Amino acid sequence: MSPPRIMLLPSPPSSGSVGSVSKTLGIAKVLQSQGCTVSFVIGGKLADFVRANGFQVYDYPIPLPSGNSGDVRSAADYVEWTGMAESGFIRQAVEAELKAIQAFKPNAIFAESRPSASISAAVAQIPALMIASWPSHPAFPANLQYPGSAKAIAAFNEVLADYSLDSVSNLAELLFSRATIKMAPTLPELEPELAALKECDFAGYILDLEARQSSNLQWHPDWQGKPLIFIYLSVSAIPPLIYIELVKEIFDKQPYRVACLCGFHYELKVLPDHTDNIQFHWFIPAAEIMPEAALVIFHGGQDTMLTTMLHGLPSITVPGQHFERDYNCTQLQNLGLTYKLPVQAFRPSRIRKIVETALNDNLAELRGHYRSKLRTLSGTENCCAALIALAQKNSWQV
Numbered sequence: 453m454s455p456p457r458i459m460l461l462p463s464p465p466s467s468g469s470v471g472s473v474s475k476t477l478g479i480a481k482v483l484q485s486q487g488c489t490v491s492f493v494i495g496g497k498l499a500d501f502v503r504a505n506g507f508q509v510y511d512y513p514i515p516l517p518s519g520n521s522g523d524v525r526s527a528a529d530y531v532e533w534t535g536m537a538e539s540g541f542i543r544q545a546v547e548a549e550l551k552a553i554q555a556f557k558p559n560a561i562f563a564e565s566r567p568s569a570s571i572s573a574a575v576a577q578i579p580a581l582m583i584a585s586w587p588s589h590p591a592f593p594a595n596l597q598y599p600g601s602a603k604a605i606a607a608f609n610e611v612l613a614d615y616s617l618d619s620v621s622n623l624a625e626l627l628f629s630r631a632t633i634k635m636a637p638t639l640p641e642l643e644p645e646l647a648a649l650k651e652c653d654f655a656g657y658i659l660d661l662e663a664r665q666s667s668n669l670q671w672h673p674d675w676q677g678k679p680l681i682f683i684y685l686s687v688s689a690i691p692p693l694i695y696i697e698l699v700k701e702i703f704d705k706q707p708y709r710v711a712c713l714c715g716f717h718y719e720l721k722v723l724p725d726h727t728d729n730i731q732f733h734w735f736i737p738a739a740e741i742m743p744e745a746a747l748v749i750f751h752g753g754q755d756t757m758l759t760t761m762l763h764g765l766p767s768i769t770v771p772g773q774h775f776e777r778d779y780n781c782t783q784l785q786n787l788g789l790t791y792k793l794p795v796q797a798f799r800p801s802r803i804r805k806i807v808e809t810a811l812n813d814n815l816a817e818l819r820g821h822y823r824s825k826l827r828t829l830s831g832t833e834n835c836c837a838a839l840i841a842l843a844q845k846n847s848w849q850v
Contacts, residue, residue: 478660528600656829752777
């Protein structure tokens with residue numbers, strides 16, 4: 453039997469979020485170690501990032517963010533805000549994926565937060581495993597209230613009709629509802645509504661935990677040994693040009709080392725210079741920084757959340773007006789695992805006080821409980837085993 457061929461379709465926006473591509477690299481490494489042949493379909497800086505890790509990449513158009521700075525209220529808002537609902541982009545995306553499928557001939561597809569993947573996988577009749585979450589489910593309350601603009605729904609339905617596929621009335625239907633296998637990279641305690649539906653497999657986590665090259669985290673001698681704070685605010689909560697200045701104002705000359713990840717944000721052309729105790733990076737591997745970190749300040753994204761939990765670290769979360777991140781942070785807060793703050797609280801006096809509280813609280817045992825629970829799960833390996841099993845059932849027809 454030939455080695456399984458698996459095509460990886462991470463979330464495509466080059467808008468400042470690297471979690472999906474980083475996660476998918478973790479999957480790719482495990483699959484490759486088990487004899488699979490893998491490839492990616494991605495564009496822009498994310499494609500360069502994947503190539504730098506040694507994987508084959510097929511081209512994919514770059515969705516352009518709408519520029520609308522309004523709230524991301526639902527999965528449909530996310531699809532539209534990132535530019536993935538533009539009529540021209542939808543067609544180009546599906547065509548690029550079908551071209552890549554024809555060239556690579558995969559036996560299975562992995563996809564996350566990528567509506568075009570549901571279309572191309574169905575057209576090519578390739579089984580697909582897709583990342584599932586309650587905030588991206590069509591029945592999530594915000595998705596029922598904001599299913600997508602008439603223009604966006606019509607744009608997708610026009611392409612679906614061209615390929616003789618069923619239409620949608622809610623854009624969330626294209627995120628994972630049509631997948632062969634739906635997998636949630638989290639714990640049931642963090643998404644009890646999804647667990648109650650019994651539609652998905654829970655993997656615990658799907659992450660890239662492999663240590664790689666150093667990001668050159670060298671510190672001024674006066675700050676060697678000080679507590680390390682890792683900051684990743686991604687997109688939508690606070691613009692990078694603002695949070696960079698705030699991070700400097702809050703932490704400059706304070707008794708902490710601070711590493712701030714900027715994630716290839718589309719509004720940021722160059723990285724600011726380091727100070728004695730503050731560094732800014734496009735990307736830092738989690739396996740490099742998390743074992744040394746004392747505290748994580750982040751946006752509420754699922755991958756950073758689970759990485760923080762896996763290392764038993766205290767956290768401060770600033771989700772902003774973003775449906776999924778706010779849900780994640782609320783669930784995390786309900787379990788006693790984070791200090792959730794509104795965007796307006798991201799100011800020197802408040803953050804310094806909460807940092808001090810988080811670093812000195814008595815919740816280490818609680819965090820240790822969830823750390824142990826996550827580490828008993830097979831995580832990324834479980835996802836890869838499901839992909840391999842899916843691929844072995846499907847022989848490519850030339």
